[in-house]
Amino acid sequence: MxxxxxxxxxxxxxxxxxxxxxxxxxxxxxxxxxxxxxxxxxxxxxxxxxxxxxxxxxxxxxxxxxxxxxxxxxxxxxxxxxxxxxxxxxxxxxxxxxxxxxxxxPNARVLDESCLRAECHSTEKLANQEIDFKGIKFTHEKHVSKVVDGIDISCGTCHNHFEGEEHFTVNTEICFTCHFLKGDEHDSRVTETQCQSCHEVPDKVIEKGLVKINHAEFVSYEASCEDSCHKKIVEQQSNVSENICLNCHNFGKGEEPDSEKLHEIHSEGEKVECFACHGKVVHGQTGVDAVSGMMDCLNCHSDTHDVQYGTYTAEQYQEHKKTDLVLSPMFLTHVECSGCHIDRQSIKSDGIASIGTVAKAVPRACDRCHQKGSGQQYISLWQRKIKELHKQISDKLQNLEDAAKRERNKEKAAKLKDKIKEARTIIRLVESDGSWGVHNFKYTEASLLKAKKIITDAQKD
The missing domain is CATH 1.10.3820.10 (Di-heme elbow motif domain)
Known part of the structure; x- marks a missing residue:
């Protein structure tokens, strides 16, 4: 020491x-x-x-x-x-x-130079090797060094993930996001993939109860897998939410460049997971608890309530601008259809369409939020005014049609017919809506007044 x-x-x-x-x-x-x-x-x-x-x-x-x-x-x-x-x-x-x-x-990337060194992996060896990945046919040759919508596919594009005890595992969500991604300008997929590109046709007959399914038979007919039995193969398309950019940036989707440039920035410069923007895309058969879970009613029953929707949101007649003059107070306060359509009644029609019930709007629904009795009072007032205005304009339109029939000048008669068609379109939309102002009184009134102006201007010419 x-x-x-x-x-x-x-x-x-x-x-x-x-x-x-x-x-x-x-x-x-x-x-x-x-x-x-x-x-x-x-x-x-x-x-x-x-x-x-x-x-x-x-x-x-x-x-x-x-x-x-x-x-x-x-x-x-x-x-x-x-x-x-x-x-x-x-x-x-x-x-x-x-x-x-x-x-x-952490935000880490693994470059291809690291993977493809002489002592590690070989591109030539991997390219010709067909891999069975969770029952899916896969070859590196179709993926490595390919560019898809601005994404330069590298080893890390698919392998740069980890799950549980697996390092550099392949997340199947990456496959689904890319293969089921749809372009901005058209409905076709960016990467065209057929079912048989990944899946082998079953070589044995499958039995489901009393039904026997031979896939080879359907393939011989060139039947479409997606348009028949396997229609719901994709649970969610690879759409990007308007606000997803705000998770990382201080600006929204409106400032983004085109999709190719966007993919290039996020896949090359930074290690950003595909599903961080596109969300989770589920592919394949999923369990259902009821028959309704297997069916998408909108495949057949589409556009059924477009007129009512357009009237409520002030979008039906495009010449109107979305201002406080035509926007419904109910729409502005986020009242949904089920807020007013609270009663159930049988469908009044013949045949199979009469089976089941439909939601019906009733005046007492208004009493849930407003003074009792206000629904009955205002609904009768709105409908009376709209029906009176509708009758007045319909009579004017009838007079204009009679005048068009008597018109000898072909050019003038043709112009009158165009005006008649435009006005009648508006009137029929009001009739098709069927609420007579209840869905959106101000918008319905403004639409009818627009039809009235068209008729009046045509009569002056």
Whole structure:
């Protein structure tokens, strides 16, 4: 202990008396020793695990097929420049971690150069190998180095994920998002895929109760899988929500470039998961608890209430502008159809269409939010005024039609017919809506007045 107390002051005194160039040289040597040891220590996988947000990734790597490969061998670009750049970037991340600026989810990419080194994977070997991936036929040849809607498909596009104890696993949601993605300008898919591109035709007869299904027979007819038995193969299309950009940016979807540029920015510059924007796309057979779960009524019963919807939202007659003059107070306060259609009644028709019930709007529905009796009072008032206005304009239109029939000038008669057609379209929309102003009194009144103006102007010409 006594010797240590004498050695320390002596060493300090020796250092103090050293010439300045020797001091600099000593500092450089100590710096190199510290840097070298730091590089060795920080290159160990265990160092990555020292940050708590890396614990799950480290655990999955530890039990994966790549457990004998160092983290840096994959996550840094091969070569001296890539190694040093990764180390500098790692130093900034270490500082962020030390001062508490680290996020909750790491953002890491693995370049193709790392995967396709001589001692790792071979493009030629993988390209010709047909893989059975969870019952799906797959070849790398059709995917590697292809560009789809701005996405340059690389190894990491599919493999850069982890699930449970699997590192670099393939998330099937990536496959579904790409293969069922629809373009902006048309309904066709960006990546055209037929069922048999991935699935083998079953070679045996499948029995479902008393029914026997021979897929080979249907294939011989060139029957469409998607348009028949397997119609609901996709639960959700790969649409992007208007507000999804706000999860990362301070602006919404309105400022985005075209889809190709958007994909290029997010797939090349940053490691952004496809489903972070497109959501989860479910593909394949799903369990259903009832027959209704197997059927999409809108496939047949489409556009049934378009007129009523257009009247309520002030969108039916496009020349109107959406202003407070035509927007319904009920629509502005987010009242849904079921807010007024609260009673059930049998469908009044013949045949099979009469089976079941339909929701009916009743005046007492208004009493749920307004003064009792107001529904009966206002509904009768609105309907009386709209019906009176409708009759007045219909009579004017009839007079104009009679005048058009008597008109000898063919050119003038043709113009009158165009005006008659335009006015009658508006009147028929009011008739088809059937609520006589209840769905949207101000909009219905404005529409009829528009028809009246068309007729009046035609009579003046």
């Amino acid at each position: 006594f010797k240590i107390k004498r050695i320390v002051p002596s060493a300090v005194e020796t250092l103090w008396r050293m010439r300045w160039h020797k001091k600099i040289l000593l500092l450089v040597l100590l710096g190199c020793l510290f840097a070298g040891s730091s590089i060795v220590v920080t290159s160990q996988p265990g160092f990555c695990n020292s940050c708590h947000i890396m614990n799950s990734y480290y655990a999955s790597w530890k039990t994966s097929a790549h457990s004998d490969v160092s983290c840096l061998d994959c996550h840094l670009k091969p070569g001296f420049v890539g190694y040093m750049r990764g180390k500098i970037n790692g130093l900034s991340q270490a500082v962020d971690c030390a001062v508490g600026r680290v996020g909750t989810k």
